[in-house]
Amino acid sequence: RVYEYVLANFQRKIQIHEVAAIANMSPYAFCKYFKKSTVKTFMTFLCELRICHAKKLLIQKEELAISDICHDSGFDNVSNFNRTFKKLTTMTPKEYRKHYIKLQ
DSSP states (O other): OHHHHHHHHTTSOOOHHHHHHHTTSOHHHHHHHHHHHHSSOHHHHHHHHHHHHHHHHHHHOTTSOHHHHHHHTTOSOHHHHHHHHHHHHSSOHHHHHHHHHHHO
16 A cells, blocks of 8 residues: 555655555654665655656656656755766766667
C-alpha cells in the first residue's frame, strides 16, 4: 500500500508521517523498517523515483523546460533538482537530455 501511495503521489510533497500512517507505524518505526527492508532511506527511494520520472520526461518531452520537469517530478526548486539529478546520474538534466537525444 505504501508503494502504491508513493507512486500515485510522488509529484507532490509527501510527509513521512503520511506513509507511516498507511503502514500503521510510527514515523520512526517506519523509517527504521524501510531502511532495513530496502537498504535505503525512504527519502532516497522517493528522490530516485522522482529522478526516474524526470529522466523519462527529459527524453520524451523535449519541448518541456527543465524547470517544468523539475516541478512535475515533485521537486520544490531547480537547484535542488539539479544537485540531486547530478548526484544520481553524474550528469546535469541538460547534459542528460543532450546526450540521450543525440543517441536517438
